[in-house]
Amino acid sequence: MSHQALIQIKDIGRKYVIGSETIHALKSVTLEINKGEFVALMGPSGSGKSTLMNILGCLDTPTRGEYILNGINVSDMSDDELAEVRNKEIGFVFQTFNLLPRSTSLDNVALPLVYAGYSKKKRDEMAQRALESVGLGNRVDHKPNELSGGQRQRVAVARALINNPSIILADEPTGNLDTKTSIEIMGLMEEIHSRGNTIILVTHEEDIAQHAHRIVRMRDGLVEDDYPNKDIKSVSPRLAALREKGTDFENI
DSSP: OOOOEEEEEEEEEEEEEETTEEEEEEEEEEEEEETTOEEEEEOOTTSSHHHHHHHHTTSSOOSEEEEEETTEEOTTOOHHHHHHHHHHHEEEEETTOOOOTTSOHHHHHHHHHHHHTOOHHHHHHHHHHHHHHTTOTTOTTOOGGGSOHHHHHHHHHHHHHTTOOSEEEEESTTTTSOHHHHHHHHHHHHHHHHTTOEEEEEOSOHHHHTTSSEEEEEETTEEEEEEEOSSOOOSHHHHHHHHHTTOOGGGO
């Protein structure tokens, strides 16, 4: 893992004014994440983790404080500027997959490249490679309703990887999946991390967080705890055991 700071958040605050009430979703958060880290962001409902995730993903801006992403100060950017940073720097994986229902796996994965201005031929080539990298090279022409939940999430992961982003931001990526499929998706996340990608995993599930190498816990708009995970759970041995039992991962 590199010790080069990819994310630097300094005294970030975010408040929302609703009528006469002011809600301080984030009070004061200072955080540094290095290139190549695998971080789990945890916290109960109302802890501020979703607000922090939206700021990290350039989906929202802080009320105060500074956010430096890969050397770029994104704290005061306009919506158009943030959209450009999102497309270049961040790959999103959502709980609900967020796939276009009438589009094939190939077209879903290639979508970010449309905004980046690549030709159709180049988009298709890159999307094909991305799908092969998540084990779905034989599902390029399938639409979401022709895929299992695990396969849909793998399409979403391929889409997140397509632009070679600085960060993979995974928001409850196993939230809609059964236990066996969750194991497989976390195995894929581990593999992506082993290739050098930086992953921020937002989850409320302790067992899912244990796959990360660092855990950041939030409560009441503040970082309550931030520590290296000394008991990292690796999927690989369990995947090997499931394969020995003859599990067909293509159908998961």
